[in-house]
Amino acid sequence: MDDLTGLVEGALGQLGRTYLISGLVPALVGVAAFQYLVIVGEPLDLFPALAEPLLGFLDGPLLTTVVLGLVLAFVPLLFNRALIRLYEGFFPGAKLLPSHLVFKRLHANLYADVAQLRAERRRLLTSYEMGGDYDEERDGQLQQIISAKHSEREPVHPVPIIPFDEANIRPTLYGNAWSVNEEYPLTRYGIDSMVFWPYLRTVTAQVDPDLLATIDGQKLLMDTTLTFSFVMVLVLIGALVSLIITGVLSLLAVAAVALLLAVAFYRASIAYVRAMGTFQGQVYDLYRHHLLERFGLEKPDDLDDEYWVWQRLAAFIRRGEPFYFE
Numbered sequence: 001m002d003d004l005t006g007l008v009e010g011a012l013g014q015l016g017r018t019y020l021i022s023g024l025v026p027a028l029v030g031v032a033a034f035q036y037l038v039i040v041g042e043p044l045d046l047f048p049a050l051a052e053p054l055l056g057f058l059d060g061p062l063l064t065t066v067v068l069g070l071v072l073a074f075v076p077l078l079f080n081r082a083l084i085r086l087y088e089g090f091f092p093g094a095k096l097l098p099s100h101l102v103f104k105r106l107h108a109n110l111y112a113d114v115a116q117l118r119a120e121r122r123r124l125l126t127s128y129e130m131g132g133d134y135d136e137e138r139d140g141q142l143q144q145i146i147s148a149k150h151s152e153r154e155p156v157h158p159v160p161i162i163p164f165d166e167a168n169i170r171p172t173l174y175g176n177a178w179s180v181n182e183e184y185p186l187t188r189y190g191i192d193s194m195v196f197w198p199y200l201r202t203v204t205a206q207v208d209p210d211l212l213a214t215i216d217g218q219k220l221l222m223d224t225t226l227t228f229s230f231v232m233v234l235v236l237i238g239a240l241v242s243l244i245i246t247g248v249l250s251l252l253a254v255a256a257v258a259l260l261l262a263v264a265f266y267r268a269s270i271a272y273v274r275a276m277g278t279f280q281g282q283v284y285d286l287y288r289h290h291l292l293e294r295f296g297l298e299k300p301d302d303l304d305d306e307y308w309v310w311q312r313l314a315a316f317i318r319r320g321e322p323f324y325f326e
Contacts, residue, residue: 018220020073023074024070028066031072033235076227080223084226104169107162111160111163113149115164162176163179174226189288189307190306190311191310196314197280204283207287215280218275218276222276226265228261230262
């Protein structure tokens, strides 16, 4: 019961921090920008009834800013996943962007050969797992070639910036950072992060709460910077529209500052996604066997065997069929 209480209290505390930091602060900045900058100093009385001073020290525009900020702060919480998907590049026509072609070309130059070799070895092991013959000589050759390919690439690109699986390439740096994070446990251990991360969070909360707090902290920073980036894009659009309507050239400066901030927050968000992925990788590396124990499964003899254990366990969780385990 104490563990459950701690989990609930931690979740509520994280929700509160998320609302205040990644919701309220960007919302207040965005509303203030539209109130005093985009509308060229003219207050935008969206709530006329609130335009009266409050207790003599909050004037109409300031009160409107505060009230709108408090309300709009819920938007990042409600649509956080949608905003992440948007920045990942999941929108119509995203794959037609020039950046997607650039990343595909980078993949062809640096990652495609390793991906093909990995796929061949996985087919070889799959055949063996399904009762076929095991070609030990070919497996040894593949291991040596893959290792040599990694040695050639790592001095130039020590950390992958796009996934090895071409199907997971996204048209944005932000989206590729997420793809790399999700590929890490699958490639190494056969762990589907979408299935097992909630389970591993529970285990990590008990065996290493500090690491989980670090991951949550990186997620909060990622959400905050991403929301700020989106708010600055809205300010940029608003400034350009207002410039067209009013002809006030000073709005060019507002638009320029908004653009620079949007890019800066976007780059910061990418850095936090990568940092979060590093800490999540530690969870998979250090505590995945704790989860196997919770499921009553023994530690596999090697990583190739472990790959199939996680694959079968994921299939069992998704489908519920008992025949995935002897």
